Amino acid sequence: MHELYTVLAEYYDAIYRRRAKRVSREIDFVEELFQNEAEGEVRKILDLACGTGIPTLELARRGYQVTGLDLHEEMLAVARRKAGAEGLDIEFIRGNALGIDFEEEFDAVTMFFSSIMYFDDSAIQELFNSVKRTLRPGGVFVADFPCWFYGGSDGPIVWDEQKGDERLVITDWREVEPAFQKLHFKRLVQVLKPDGSVKTFLVNDELNIYTPREMRLLAEKHFRKVKIYGDGHELRPSDRRYWLVAVK
Ligand SMILES: C[S@@+](CC[C@H](N)C(=O)[O-])C[C@H]1O[C@@H](n2cnc3c(N)ncnc32)[C@H](O)[C@@H]1O
Structure with a gap:
């Protein structure tokens, strides 16, 4: 977390x-x-x-x-x-x-x-x-x-950003437990370095709706x-x- x-x-x-x-x-x-x-x-x-x-x-x-x-x-x-x-x-x-x-x-x-x-x-x-x-x-x-509770997909949303000479590719999705009103927020962050190497981070947070x-x-x-x-x-x-x- x-x-x-x-x-x-x-x-x-x-x-x-x-x-x-x-x-x-x-x-x-x-x-x-x-x-x-x-x-x-x-x-x-x-x-x-x-x-x-x-x-x-x-x-x-x-x-x-x-x-x-x-x-x-x-x-x-x-x-x-x-x-x-x-x-x-x-x-x-x-x-x-x-x-x-x-x-x-x-x-x-x-x-x-x-x-x-x-x-x-x-x-x-x-x-x-x-x-x-x-x-x-x-x-x-x-x-x-x-x-x-807004309609729309819970499927992955992907976007990219730049930080100096690093490129970030961010993928978000969520899993909702309706009965408990818990939101499991997941995010994959890939950091692409100029030398071609990639660092990957996974975010996994529990939030209350x-x-x-x-x-x-x-x-x-x-x-x-x-x-x-x-x-x-x-x-x-x-x-x-x-x-x-x-x-x-
Ligand atoms: C989504 S970020 C928002 C940061 C900032 N308010 C903004 O508008 O960009 C949530 C922040 O809540 C902080 N946080 C989570 N639980 C906390 C707690 N119990 N006490 C203080 N800070 C907390 C995290 O460290 C994080 O910086």
Whole structure:
């Protein structure tokens, strides 16, 4: 498990290059959510499961005081290097999102790019408790997660990317256990070197599927105000990505 965040950490940004291009639009929407839903100004943000810092750095570029936290040192090393190169002052902490012990220190907590799917029914309750403790009253938690019930094939999706002089060929597929709402996410990454040699990595992750209604009901046990948005707007029937917005 977690090969994507350890042995492949240096390739993460190349694998998700297309998503990184959309991050500015993503953060425009998050800023709208801060303005519409948080009670009081948002200045200080804790970005949980920050990974290589794709959204973390964008928040810092916009002037927020940001702390990034992630389980994997390999991901944080990439994030620190990128922040240093841009002269951004971001504190990066290695830790488990479930073990955080901040007391009402942040105006907002964020968790981007489906990271919330790593938490099962009981862990997500623990996560909500930790986030709630971390937020000041009126502070907001924002997390996005995908729709896995959308029609379409579960068969392999293949694409390629370039990282320096290496070519990456990425093959994704998924296996869903409907009864348990578990998603087994599989990814084969082949790294083709200029000398013709190939390195192969297999990613095998287990994720938890939540519907918007389930997410809302779970969050309502912990937060005063909970709303599920669609991707960049109010929730619509055709949305394929959802945003949980929960106010302490
Ligand atoms: C899909 S990546 C998202 C990274 C980043 N938020 C982004 O938007 O690119 C998921 C991240 O969650 C982190 N992660 C998984 N479980 C975690 C936990 N219990 N506590 C902290 N980080 C965790 C992984 O190390 C990985 O960096």
